Amino acid sequence: MSSNISQDDRLSQLIKDYFESGGSTVTDSCFYIHSQSSRLDDDPTHYFNLQEILEDHTEAENEIYSKVVMYLRDVGKLGLENINKLRKLIIYRLEMDNYEAHLCQTSWSTPFDFTSAVSYFTDEYEYVEVVMRDKSQEMIRLIVDLDFRSQFGLARPTPNYEQLRDALPLIFVGNEEKIDKLVCLVCSAAEQSLTERGLYIPPWRKQSHMKSKWLSQNRKRVS
Structure with a gap:
């Protein structure tokens, strides 16, 4: 489900949180958990x-993440209006640095029980895709989510879930296998949190829906 927070606010908060977290180096925000988030x-x-x-990260992931970090340093000077423009900026800069980068859009349908009848709602999501060769010259596909x-916010989270969510990277760079593992892990913790709070687990917080954001078979590159 879409957030009530405007894209302008989310973009501003993203950049603010990113730099306040010490995101000027590769290890701070993407591949290692912050020490202040380690108190479950x-x-x-x-x-x-x-x-x-x-x-468990690769040299290709390190390389692309470090590029994204470098591009973000210039964002404050550009007055970007929303995160969609930020994605396009990252793609443009990657292409200027001779990477193959695309804007990817996924869409999927999720069943929703309402008044004893099952209906479906359709959702969609966008992220950046980078296709490159690794050290062994094998083609790899990386997902870059700014x-x-x-995406993993919950209503009334338990302290454990809140700390786990805060330990997630602000910016994700990795392959489909890594994002599949992360979604399985965090969705399991989210369901546990909701259950402990006595709250209903909505369909948009279940693994199948969350995975579809990045792993839906209905995926297309957007001009």
Whole structure:
């Protein structure tokens, strides 16, 4: 479901949070968990699994992430209006640096139970795709999401879930296998949080819906 926060506010907050988190280096925001987010009170399993996933990264991921960091340093000078323009800027800069980059849009339908009848709502999402060769000259596809952490917000989160979510990278760079692992892990923690709070688990917070944002088979490159 779409957020009530405007894209302008989300973009401003993204950039503000990014630099306040110390995102001027590769290791700070994408591949390692911040130390201040490492205090899970009851069950540290989700946290340690998250740490393991994030620390397993490749040179290609390091390379693209460092490029995105460099581009973001110039964002404050450009007066961009929303995150869609930020994505386009990142794609443009990657292309200028001789990378193959695209804007990808996914769409999917999710069942929704309402008054004993099942209906469907259609949703869509956008992210940046980079196609490149690794050290062994194998073609690889990387997903670059400039608004990753905010996708996992919950109403009335438990302290454990809130700390786990805060440990997610603001900006994600990785392949489909990594994002699949992250979504499985965080959605499991989200369902646990909602259950502990006695709240309904909405369809847009379930794994199938969340995975579709990045892994839907209905994916197209947008001009």
